[in-house]
Amino acid sequence: MKIFLLLITSSIALAAHIPQGQEKRDGNPYFISRFFKKIDNIHTIATTVEYRKEDSRNEATTILSLRRNVSRFVQYGFEADFNYGHRHDNDWQLSSETGTWAWKKSSENLDFGSSLFLKLRRDFTLGEKLFSASLNVKTHNNWTKTLLTLKPEATITYHHFSSGEHKYNIYFKNSYYIPLNYSSEDIYLKWYYLGWIFNYSKQVKPFAFIAYKEQVWTKSKDFKLNHPEENYSQESKLTYLGIGFNYYF
DSSP states (O other): OHHHHHHHHHHHHHHHSSOOSOEEEEEEEEEEEEEEEESSSSEEEEEEEEEEEETTEEEEEEEEEEEEEEETTEEEEEEEEEEESOOOGGGEEEOTTTOOEEEOOGGGOEEEEEEEEEEEEEEEEETTEEEEEEEEEEEEEETTTTEEEEEEEEEEEEEEEETTEEEEEEEEEEEEEEESSSOSOSOOEEEEEEEEEEOOSSSEEEEEEEEEEEEEEEOOHHHHHHOTTOOOEEEEEEEEEEEEEEEEO
16 A cells, blocks of 8 residues: 555656646647738748647747749748747746746747748649749747757649639648757657648738647756756647738739
């Protein structure tokens, strides 16, 4: 009986300082709006606004980018981003007041970051069908948290034409977050998208998509300090149903 009680007590003590359960929920809402303004034949300014539900949390991102076209197939640029509600490894914290472990409230998180990117694109045909493939390599610096990340992204798109008009696109995109100065994981986060873009007009292009995100949480700064001999790894697996639009000025 004593051994049984000891095991229960040990389990409760362990559960107190390690995030419990796998974050998993299907069908989270996701909304994206993008606005494009050509400065000249080479430069474009783009603004992206995103909102999504992360299980019980809310996340939002605003991105402002300056893009330069070297050619039809090569583009590079700079991005500045503001992120609200994003959770990080070190948000698993020990309260100095209550002595309990919990995730930092998402409402307290506001991050600023910037990126440099290089995008390569190539068109190809299969039969009489037109496709394009692109690779976007981005380096991201979260200046608020001092987190450096490499974000490669690959996309393949099918372009559908009817009576000589470009009607819609179907695309598949996946991206990876490779941590450079944080996390014990080689790949911290993975995104997969499958979407459909309707060319309603030259200015407005609405789209719909489904997305899947897989993320791994590893031991935080507070956890390392208080439990240096222990370890943990918790997964977050979420799916999304999204809508949005691109607007070209």
